[in-house]
Amino acid sequence: MITDLSELGEFGFIRSIADRGVIRPEGVILSVGDDAAVFRAHPPGGSAPHSVTLLTTDMLCEGVHFLRNRIPPLDLGYKCLAVNLSDMAAMGAHPREAFVSLALPPDLPVDYLEALYQGMDELARRFEVNILGGDTTSSLRDLIINIALTGTAGESEILRRDKARIGDRIFLTGICGESRAGLELLLSGANDNAYPSLRAAHVRPRPQIAEGQFLAASGVRCALDVSDGLSSDLRHIARASGVGIRIDGAALPASPELTQYCRETEKDLTSFQLAGGEDYCLCGAVSPGLAEKTKRRFADRFGYPLAFIGEVTAEPGIVLRLTKDDFIPLPSTGWDHFSSNSHG
Amino acid sequence: MITDLSELGEFGFIRSIADRGVIRPEGVILSVGDDAAVFRAHPPGGSAPHSVTLLTTDMLCEGVHFLRNRIPPLDLGYKCLAVNLSDMAAMGAHPREAFVSLALPPDLPVDYLEALYQGMDELARRFEVNILGGDTTSSLRDLIINIALTGTAGESEILRRDKARIGDRIFLTGICGESRAGLELLLSGANDNAYPSLRAAHVRPRPQIAEGQFLAASGVRCALDVSDGLSSDLRHIARASGVGIRIDGAALPASPELTQYCRETEKDLTSFQLAGGEDYCLCGAVSPGLAEKTKRRFADRFGYPLAFIGEVTAEPGIVLRLTKDDFIPLPSTGWDHFSSNSHG
Incomplete structure (x- = not known):
């Protein structure tokens, strides 16, 4: 059984995501394992003619946004994706593809990563979001998690911050x-x-x-x-x-x-x-x-x-x-x- | 003159990018300042009918990928974007929109960030890439830089790793x-x-x-x-x-x-x-x-x-x-x- 990252190797975890993260395969051309993920930005067929793409990204740093010993990894994984999904909700958009970048301290157990991923996966499945990869690297000390999430919306139906009008x-x-x-x-x-x-x-x-x-x-x-x-x-x-x-x-x-x-x-x-x-x-x-x-x-x-x-x-x-x-x-x-x- | 991050505020830098980073405004609906960036994934007009979207992301961590006192911030900024652009080159794709997530240690001078951005900006302009925002947070100790870069390509013209054939x-x-x-x-x-x-x-x-x-x-x-x-x-x-x-x-x-x-x-x-x-x-x-x-x-x-x-x-x-x-x-x-x- 593999229990630490040095055994799993730098890319082992992100590869293991690749096998499980694609829950809507129809629009995905390449997931993890090439230089970039390749996908259709808009749902095939039913997409509105003036559909646009959205992207939001949030970085969470250990010691600043969370304390590793105070939040279970399952909840941390859930929350990292939830924060990004909430940004898509705030735009009135359909979330589509997620990309997870992780900087991992050397002592992080593989079990921790598994739980982190499970927390993300739970939400990804609920909202039909493909996890199409990202990047996994080592860090000196702190766990850093960055998620980039794409979405789609009709161009005229975006919820914006600059559209409040007097009397609303x-x-x-x-x-x-x-x-x-x-x-x-x-x-x-x-x-x-x-x-x-x-x-x-x-x-x-x-x-x-x-x-x-x-x-x-x-x-x-x-x-x-x-x-x-x-x-x-x-x-x-x-x-x-x-x-x-x-x-x-x-x-x-x-x-x-x-x-x-x-x-x-x-x-x-x-x-x-x-x-x-x-x-x-x-x-x-x-x-x-x-x-x-x-x-x-x-x-x-x-x-x-x-x-x-x-x-x-x-x-x-x-x-x-x-x-x-x-x-x-x-x-x-x-x-x-x-x-x-x-x-x- | 603002010289450190506590004065500039958490979002000051990424806002300052927003004013300068959009060099192709025609496809951009919202840049920095809302819950997500909104853009047309594909070039208006001339886009191929079977055009697909690509996304690559790379995270660089201080002490692992670079030593802050050994690489000038101008070169570090250049290199962070260059690494992602190279992934688009490797797919035969057109790079389009970049999203920069930064975790900044508290002592980082604003001048450092300015130079980091200038290095990115130089490449972004050369390859007509919009920098449409990202996320800026503080970190306890280390500077972490994550770039997510989108691109477009004709579906049948992607350079992949799995297409080598015997005799090639x-x-x-x-x-x-x-x-x-x-x-x-x-x-x-x-x-x-x-x-x-x-x-x-x-x-x-x-x-x-x-x-x-x-x-x-x-x-x-x-x-x-x-x-x-x-x-x-x-x-x-x-x-x-x-x-x-x-x-x-x-x-x-x-x-x-x-x-x-x-x-x-x-x-x-x-x-x-x-x-x-x-x-x-x-x-x-x-x-x-x-x-x-x-x-x-x-x-x-x-x-x-x-x-x-x-x-x-x-x-x-x-x-x-x-x-x-x-x-x-x-x-x-x-x-x-x-x-x-x-x-x-």
């Missing part, structure tokens, strides 16, 4: 803050049975591919995935679109578990909702004429609500309405800083 | 061993004026994009780029194609500089030619019927010769002919080992 309503497809609560639970070493849904939100975020495609097909043109924290990500939309955004604090969705967690730990729920991070739901802007119909059809299709949390305004900046007549600007340093300065 | 002649588009001699010169700290062509072969390898496209259009179907050393790379072709290869040692090309360097340093020229590494010329197989015509047209087009260095055989393995009747098998451990065991 701001929507959110999930609950922000659960992932951060889950991270706190994991790091605190609390009883594993407490708040399973909050832990799952952090460890196994669900890329909202179907939701992104649904919104794009419904005529929505502005969205992103909430990865840095809602407050920061709203700013990305506002800046790119040259508008301001007013958020209604009372409209921010929360689950019973998140509310309970904040009450029990005496934490500020609004901070979790505005500055959670790694939420991976979608947030964007929809015209008033489309809003109610989209909301109704979204609930019918997915069985959970599309929340309307605010409006696009002419005045630049992000403003939070705490109560009916109490508005406070969110500074560009983010809600956390504001919170500790003003409420600390 | 083995060709080589350049001189193997110069890069290794150049590396030795750099590491030895020898007089900077000695052997400039050998140093250039190591520091500024020229991706043979035009040569790859020419060979593909000429009907050649089998090639790769010589990156690991000719002996190892021939084995890739032999394995993928299920054939053997006989190399004629006397036919391996050498330049006067390489010959002179080996004589002066009392080194074995054949070792350099067979196990140099980082040569980035193309090696492949061409049918006997096409060989002479391709050779003539190649010399007319590029002004330097296509060398025929051997033949594809039915017997598995790589065999080297030293003199007319003296054949030795090259073991799979590579020529260097063989050399030190038998001739050491």
